[in-house]
Amino acid sequence: MDQYLDSDIAQAGGWTTVVGSLFLTIMEWFGEMTVNDFLQGILLVGSIIFLWYKILNSKLDAKLKRKQLKDSEDDTKS
Numbered sequence: 001m002d003q004y005l006d007s008d009i010a011q012a013g014g015w016t017t018v019v020g021s022l023f024l025t026i027m028e029w030f031g032e033m034t035v036n037d038f039l040q041g042i043l044l045v046g047s048i049i050f051l052w053y054k055i056l057n058s059k060l061d062a063k064l065k066r067k068q069l070k071d072s073e074d075d076t077k078s
Contacts, residue, residue, distance in 0.1 A: 014050035021047045 021043035028034055 014054070016047075016048060017043055017046040 021040070024040055024043065
């Protein structure tokens with residue numbers, strides 16, 4: 001599953017969902033045009049899932065890099 005979420009297509013689709021959700025919300029705030037609430041809801045849920053995954057993945061990467069740095073420092077001290 002992770003290999004699918006890390007693919008270029010998933011990244012492009014996720015960022016497109018985030019930008020689309022923000023664009024539709026701003027368009028409704030400043031314009032007279034309204035968009036289907038169901039469509040906005042789908043985009044919002046997709047954006048939240050994508051951003052949650054990105055944040056979780058970034059935290060795991062940072063944790064792994066800290067561990068690798070600590071291990072390399074321990075190797076140089078001994």
